[in-house]
Amino acid sequence: MKMEADKKREDAAQGCGDRPVRWGIMGTGRIAGVFCEALKALPQAEIYAVGSRGMEKAKAFGTAWGAEKYYGSYEELAADGNVDIIYVATPIACHYENVRLCLKAGRNALCEKAFTQRVEEAEELYALAREKRLFLMEAMWTKCQPVFQKIMEWKRNGAFGEIQAVEARFYTSATTEHRLMKNPAQGGSLYDLTIYPLMYACALLGYEPRKMCGAAAKSPEGVDTMESILLQYENGAFAGITGGLSCERQASLYIHGTKGRVLINQEHFYKAQRAVLTGWDNQPIENFEAPFGVNGYEYEALEAMNCILRGKTESALVPVEETIAVIRLMERCAEKF
Ligand SMILES: NC(=O)c1ccc[n+]([C@@H]2O[C@H](COP(=O)([O-])OP(=O)(O)OC[C@H]3O[C@@H](n4cnc5c(N)ncnc54)[C@H](OP(=O)(O)O)[C@@H]3O)[C@@H](O)[C@H]2O)c1
Numbered sequence: 618m619k620m621e622a623d624k625k626r627e628d629a630a631q632g633c634g635d636r637p638v639r640w641g642i643m644g645t646g647r648i649a650g651v652f653c654e655a656l657k658a659l660p661q662a663e664i665y666a667v668g669s670r671g672m673e674k675a676k677a678f679g680t681a682w683g684a685e686k687y688y689g690s691y692e693e694l695a696a697d698g699n700v701d702i703i704y705v706a707t708p709i710a711c712h713y714e715n716v717r718l719c720l721k722a723g724r725n726a727l728c729e730k731a732f733t734q735r736v737e738e739a740e741e742l743y744a745l746a747r748e749k750r751l752f753l754m755e756a757m758w759t760k761c762q763p764v765f766q767k768i769m770e771w772k773r774n775g776a777f778g779e780i781q782a783v784e785a786r787f788y789t790s791a792t793t794e795h796r797l798m799k800n801p802a803q804g805g806s807l808y809d810l811t812i813y814p815l816m817y818a819c820a821l822l823g824y825e826p827r828k829m830c831g832a833a834a835k836s837p838e839g840v841d842t843m844e845s846i847l848l849q850y851e852n853g854a855f856a857g858i859t860g861g862l863s864c865e866r867q868a869s870l871y872i873h874g875t876k877g878r879v880l881i882n883q884e885h886f887y888k889a890q891r892a893v894l895t896g897w898d899n900q901p902i903e904n905f906e907a908p909f910g911v912n913g914y915e916y917e918a919l920e921a922m923n924c925i926l927r928g929k930t931e932s933a934l935v936p937v938e939e940t941i942a943v944i945r946l947m948e949r950c951a952e953k954f
């Protein structure tokens with residue numbers, strides 16, 4: 618006998634075949650709006666329902682994005698059986714509870730980064746998704762973008778030679794009014810910004826460095842405002858990573874290989890639409906350009922929808938093990954630095 622979850626997923630997939638995927642949006646903050654801008658441009662997606670902690674906000678957001686349903690609680694959104702997938706766009710410290718709510722109610726979920734603050738929480742959520750045969754993915758949008766995938770292709774086909782060093786940084790200018798400064802639940806610099814350079818360094822050099830050391834600074838309120846992390850690998854390669862909230866906005870990436878290198882400093886590396894692989898003679902080896910169709914969030918939305926339509930419960934572009942490995946490193950940083 619077919620399990621109920623299988624049946625539901627098949628029905629949803631079949632239904633999705635001739636109708637758009639019905640998205641539920643959990644949380645009505647800044648990134649939820651940016652993500653909806655991408656969904657709105659995708660014919661295969663429908664912004665079907667919105668859930669907020671307050672009905673007024675749900676209604677305002679839902680009306681602005683043309684949602685059919687809006688709910689004044691996350692519980693009601695999760696309970697709506699017509700929702701194919703919920704995009705969780707709440708602060709980092711709420712992700713565990715919010716994703717658990719979605720899964721318990723039988724909903725697929727795409728959850729904003731950082732997926733959770735603790736490995737234990739992430740493992741529990743992925744175990745629950747597997748048990749219920751539901752789709753679950755961290756919304757690590759960078760990994761779904763063409764430039765990231767091209768860089769991974771260059772790595773795989775040996776275009777860099779041996780990668781000896783990765784240097785990556787992400788700074789933003791956050792006043793005391795910034796969400797990261799005001800609300801410790803947002804995870805501070807480490808979980809919100811430094812996750813990007815850390816994720817990139819791990820994707821290039823490996824998710825299990827031999828050594829990790831660093832230091833962090835905190836605001837008087839205890840919000841982590843800046844950190845610098847050094848990773849050392851078995852083969853002698855290093856990654857130097859910095860993230861911070863009190864500097865002018867800048868995000869750059871340098872990949873240093875024995876044969877080739879890439880420097881992304883004209884655009885923010887985590888959303889770059891162009892990358893040039895350069896040889897040691899400074900001549901370009903390959904010039905890759907892939908302008909976004911919308912705002913860069915369409916790739917993760919498409920990946921999630923493609924997975925659901927194909928009956929997959931996990932994404933190959935954002936593998937569970939990699940999401941968890943990065944959380945493990947951040948957890949160690951948060952404890953030690
Ligand atoms: N992928 C990216 O490029 C990107 C960029 C920025 C942020 N993010 C991630 O997206 C998530 C949300 O960031 P954001 O910039 O959208 O934040 P935000 O503007 O503060 O919005 C967060 C929303 O979460 C809901 N919420 C639930 N519990 C909350 C609480 N205890 N305190 C405050 N809000 C709460 C609120 O919606 P309701 O009141 O409607 O319930 C709020 O509007 C974070 O995980 C962040 O790391 C990702």
